[in-house]
Amino acid sequence: MKIGVDYYPEQWDRALWKADSDLMAKIGVKLVRIGEFAWSKLEPRDGQFDFQWLDEAISTFSRHAIGIVLCTPTSCPPLWMYETYPDIVQVGADGRRIQTGIRGHRCLNAPMFLYYAKRITEQLARRYANNPAIAAWQIDNEIEAYPCTCETCRGLFRDWLIDKYDTLENINAAFGNSVWSGEYSDIAQIKPPTSYPRAWQNPALCLDFARFSSDTAVKFVSDMAQIIKRENPRAKVTTNTFFCENTPDFYKLFSMLDFTSYDNYPPVRISGDDNNPNSHAFELDFMRGLKQRNFWVMEQLSGATGSWAPMGPTPKPGQIKGYAMQAMAHGADTVMHFRWRTANKGAEMFWHGLLDHSNVPSRRFKEFAELCREASKLSVIETTELVSDVAILYSPENDWAFRIQPQTEGFNYLEQLRYFHAAFTRYGTNVDIISPTADLSKYKAVVAPAMYVYDKASAENIYRYVIKGGTLIMTNRSGVKDQCNNCIMEPLPTVYREMIGAEVKEYDPIGNTEQTIADFAGNKFTCRQWCDILEVTTARAYAEYKDSFYAGSAAVTMNRYCSGVTYYVGTICNMDFYESFAGNIMKQTGIPRLKDLPRGVEVTTRTNGLDDYIFFFNNSEEEADITLPKAMYSIIDGGERETLTLKPFGMDIVRK
Template sequence: MKVGVDYYPEHWDVSLWEQDAWQMREAGITIVRLAEFAWSRLEPAEGKFEFAWLDQAIGVLARHGINVVIGTPTATPPVWLTHDYPDVLPVDNKGNAIFAGVRLHRCYNSPSLRKFGERIIEQITQRYAPNPAVIGWQTDNELAANDCHCESCTRSFRGWLQRKYGSLETLNREWGTVVWSGEYSDWDQVTTPRGGSPYLNPSFLLDFRRFSSDAVADFNRFQAALIRKNSPGKFVTHNLWGYPVTADYYDMFDSMDFASVDYYPATDLLDDSKSRMYHGALTLDLTRGVKRKNFWVMEQLSGTPGCWYPMSRTPFPGMIRAYAWQSVSRGADAIVQFRWRSARIGAEQFWHGLLDHHGVPGRRFEEFVQFSQEAQKLAPLLEGTTLKHDVAMLFSHEQMNAFQIQPQADGFDYLGNFKRVHSALLKMGVGADVINWRDDFQGYKLVIAPMLYLIDGTIAATLKQYVDNGGTLVLTTRSGVKNLNNVCLPDRLPNLLTDLAGVYVDEYDPVGKDIQTLNLDSGEELSSGQWCDILTPVTAETIATYASEYFANESAITRNAHGKGVVYYVGTVLHETASQILMRRIASDAGVECEFELPDGVEVAVRSSEERRILFVLNLTREPKEILLPVRDYVSALSDRRLPASSIILGPGSVEILVEENATAASVA
């Protein structure tokens, strides 16, 4: 278990470095990430390299026992590079160059970016690979797919399509370009989707997003190869920015040793524009699922966020510590706080760090120190532990991109609807592995595959194999609509999944924000919105019917026995409470332990190994909460106090970490 900070020595007078390093060591910090935005200081002019300052900074940290992760600086090309080699800059869909702003002003397909990026990475890695204080590398910073339309991207996109389709005849057929006279007669006519019109061919738009995602993944592989050549034996990672993004993280991280994430939970805790950006536990579960193993948090909330938009609330007392432990509870093996000192210069002056502009430690700093001390104490206990679950949720960047290209109904959002099901599991204390929809999921008791809008025979066969072998599968509305080229399939929905689900969609209604009601066969009344499939069971049984509108008494949710397993089809988007009711029933029937009924804002998670099982209980709210515990014997890892099986009361932002006595990893649900 490692604790660190992000530090920018180039922003501060050298006279502060020694004091900062001493104070970091006293706070229990053992790692620092640096240099990811320092290209202009490392190479102030073309071919002129200056490393003395970074040598000195690393040396100061190393003398205090602090290790270093170096970030490659390609996220911020310096002014000399963008001025002298303008092909580095991305071009928008109107043909205008996107000039340097905050950062990320570069095209991944730019020959100049590759040339000069390779040179600076070679220089850094060759210089610091032998340094024992440098333990690993971060590529770039928060990579995301550019919507770039420069000449390099146009040529690369054209080549990408030629490799995929082989001929213009095939491309025209697979995209359906006959609509609106969009057929191509020469490859030179094929460009990126210029102009920004939302009416462009959806197959064209989805392929461009795939191409843009592939360009990011290739750029990351390019950097990883350089690093490994010059710095063998040291890890390579990247710090992903949450969701939604166009880039497919599963491809982007195939060249990384493990995933890292930048995690900034919303401090406002209300349904405002900022809080809707963040997805809490889902972000952490998604990150763990990228490589299907433990991860790092390379930037963790330390203070009030705010830059080019209004500042959010200051983290309430306990929040910094609680959310750091939340990250650990969901698989983080390192917590790196952003940032050490709040910036006094530049665009991020009001994205606060552990120390405010005056540099005097305060409440937030002391709270971080508490977490740091606790993490140091528990490090031996956490060593070798991870999360093991009976439930998997299948996530797909392709589905998310397709839904963004063609919104299905008012309020219909792939990530939001995914989060609603994930949150229902959280309320029951049921952990889930959020994994790539193309990964192997055969070993789980319950697999939830929401909104499989794009489908092909391969994934349909894999789902069938899983169910036939005894698995429980949950399908939802908007499944089996299109093929992978974003073209509607010809049969009744859910097309390739009809036999498996034992039901077909007779008609559908994009009800948007109109609230609908359902009657569950067990007597509960449920509510839903966004979309309603009116279902006709074939071999499936109806477990819920609509109770509103013209489709009252029609099937809304079905259950179908298939092979040794079971398939549920949920034909509408259930509201929060309704989703919890249904998911508890499905999980219980699948043999998944549902041991909790948690208050709002309370989470539990289990990390385990063959020797131990550790239960994290976190109150992420501003109010005290009472939590009923399963009947087991616990010892608090924080206080060493024996806790009889009962309930516990956690204050605002409080955490309890419980070691289950006589527990084995086999008992993990």
């Protein structure tokens, strides 16, 4: 297990490089990430390259056997490029070029930007791709599906649509352009969505533009990766990502890359609201599920954050180490902290790193050094992975479509995934978050929340899973739209109706109004936001509404279909419902449960096929006592343990 840091040699005097590398080596840092914002230093003028400083920086760290993650600097083109080629700047939805002056202004389709991006990547690859100090490559930085509306992007979007639909008539039909007299009579009339709110615009156009923008980001990353691979086919290439406003299709983004990388900034304030799951365990399981493999954290919380917003609170004692270990518990094999030194110039000077402006090692730095020492004990789990009994399906197209047309006050697609994730992990089971088209056969239970936009391959995959004996959970707003983001003219949940054994005879978007449901055992739970009023055909009611004109109607159903079982949750509830429901599902499917875990304690298991290693993480501000089912050996402290006492944000790992 490797701990690393993000470092910016171009921002610091050379005299610091040696001192920093010496200190890194002393405390056990194994990797540094460099270069993602350094284009103006690497190419100060058009065609004039300066790699001497980078050679020196790499040598400074590699003499300590500290590996290098080398980044391509294409996120920040030099100002000379913007001045010479102003058309490389993105154009916003309002038709105006965005202002330069920070970062990420470039259009990924602009011909001259692509020329220079490929050239600088080729120069770096030829010089360093076979350098033994280079442990991995990162393409660009936190790339998004930028919704650029420049003339180049408009033309490529039109080409993309013609490739997909073949004719203008087919585009008109797919978009439903007879509404509001929107029919195209010439391809030049096709334009990306404007700066009007998305919900006011054609939802089919908006969804296809989201797909196109994502494909643009995927193609750019893939092209840059291929340049590096041409120089060294064995080079390990990735890109770092996060949940952003313009989230690309992560499955496609990482499909051509060697591993997934994530920028992990868990919240340091612990919510006391049980209905607000805020653990980054969800994000970590999400990233592991993108390739269904272990991943890296390319940026990890190191201090108080503050650039785009006022500074947040500083991490509490235990959080620097605890949240890095939490990432490892969910499949991160490498965790790199952002950043080694807090910047003393520029917009990010208050996004704190490990060394503060004082240049004196602080509490956080000492905790990071302790993390490095502890990680060195974990070689035994380097070949382990997480094996899960439960999967939750995430669809980028559903995510985009819900953003285009919000359903009701408070409704959030990812929130439904989070609720189910928090409920199942509450019992100490591993959970994978995966694509709706992934192999489902190994899972004892699969949750498919809000399968809003119909996808033939996904629907067939889900049916196949249930037919062969799987246990499936679906939720409200499933089967609503066709592939073009138009409503399907059938009773909901349309294509899933037979498998669910019930129909939505009416729905009530209640927003933040609260109502009550009661399950088969008489337990009552609060529901809100959405109420599907269900009429059962072959299904049975698992829970019924107690309020409104539909009191007594089914809210949650269970249906036996072929060899499997399908549950349908027609509303959105508070957390206590999901915990009760998940517990029942686990009991019915034989998934092992850990009972009576203290609130905030998270449990995951990594295995190498012979030995299982159980991670107990106390993600709370209170000390937690845990009684183990039998005496187990602690990897952290050594020795047999029958009970564990975890300090706030503390972790122990035991061999089962």
